[in-house]
Amino acid sequence: MNLTVLGSQGAIPKLGKYSTSLLLNISNSNILIDCCEGVQHQLRKYKIKLSKIDIILISHAHGDHYFGLIGLISTVSLLKRDKKLIVFCPTSVLKIIQSHIKHSKMRLNYDLELKSLNNQSEKIIFEDFNFIITAFPLKHSVYTNGFRIEEKKKRRKLLLNKAIEFKIDKVYFNKLTKSENVLNQDGEEIDYLKVTTEGPKSKSFAYCSDTAYFDKLADYIKCVDLLYCETTFLEKDKDKALSTLHSTTTDAANLANKGAVKQLLIGHFSSRYDDYSNFLKEVKVIFDNVILSEEGKKIQV
Ligand SMILES: [Zn+2]
Ligand SMILES: [Zn+2]
Incomplete structure (x- = not known):
């Protein structure tokens, strides 16, 4: 299992930096997690073929997490994709995509399977021979899901x-x-x-963006090998995190600690910061095994 960071920022992208998107490669499947504006450029830049994406997971209806989706759906059709593409997204995003397809008279030459997420508790949303995807509710200003993706038990x-x-x-x-x-x-x-x-150990990854901290969250991400948690704000801006339902460095570190995860990846940084070293410093006070999101960074899980 490996993860490529396509975007490290929060709502406002910067020159050369993009809003949050990750690509997870698991058992030869490619899962795109959130779909930022400019995601096609990022995929091409890091030599990931658009046609190789099998599943897209959209956490919520804020634009920094799905503005790249309609473009991607359209481009892969123009590139004559013939295999199925599955998109899991909130009902609100699904309606926006369907509306665009209808009003632009877009003709797709592949099977686009749009799956609406409206679960209010933890739910398995996808399962095949190799892995399982579970969605779980986050605490944000609109309906938002986190995702846990786990390899199935490997053969002896x-x-x-x-x-x-x-x-x-x-x-x-x-x-x-x-x-x-x-x-x-x-x-x-x-x-x-x-x-x-015993066969090789099965790996797991969890994604939490965007969310305020809440105690139950640690149960959803318990003991994963790699946890992505947003840290939109440094601790000094905790009041902004509270009012916008986002996490601070301390929130992410406490979550990683409480969930006993192996490694923490932080991202979704507010555009008010230019120096990210303070993010690492603040997390490391509580949880040492932390890495910073940077465009193009590849992490072996
Ligand atoms: Zn966001
Ligand atoms: Zn948001």
């Missing part, structure tokens, strides 16, 4: 020498890695635990 690893020693035919190797017992060439049942070891 075969110990080939042991399998040969126990006289197991190779047609059964697949079953063993799926934690199933098999019969060997002498008709004896062989416990999969004897001929396999």
Whole structure:
């Protein structure tokens, strides 16, 4: 699993800096998380093919999180996409997209599956053989979701020498890695635990933007390998965070601590700041393993 930061800023983009968007690559699927204005340029800049995006998740109806969506939906059609694109978004955003498609008489040559989010509690919204996406409610000025994306439990690893020693035919190797017992060439049942070891650990990522801190949030992101949490404001501007329902550095650090996550990525910085080193300093007082969002940064989870 790896994550590419496409935009690091809050509502107002700057020259060379974009509002919040992330691309998560998981088990050969590409999930675009929020879709900032200019996202197509960013994807091209970091050599991510637009046609490779499988799923788009939109957290809420504020423009800094979806202004790039209509352009992207249109461009991939012009580029003759033929595979399905799934977009999960609040009902309000879904209506805006449908309205644009209708009034511009846009003809899409691929299957655009728009899925409306209106859950008021934690809910699994997507599942395939490899991973699960869960949406959970955030606390913001409009209806907003966070997302948790988890790899499914990986298969066990075969110990080939042991399998040969126990006289197991190779047609059964697949079953063993799926934690199933098999019969060997002498008709004896062989416990999969004897001929396999634990497979690679499944990884998880959670995304929280935009939100004020609330206690229950830590339950939604518990123990993930990487947590993205917005830090629109430094602690000295806490009053602004409270009035606009955003998080400060201390909020994000407390969340990472309480949720016992492995690593924290912060972003969605207010345009009033130019020096981001204070963001790191303030978080590190409470939670040490923190990284700063920067356009183009790639993080191996
Ligand atoms: Zn925002
Ligand atoms: Zn917002």
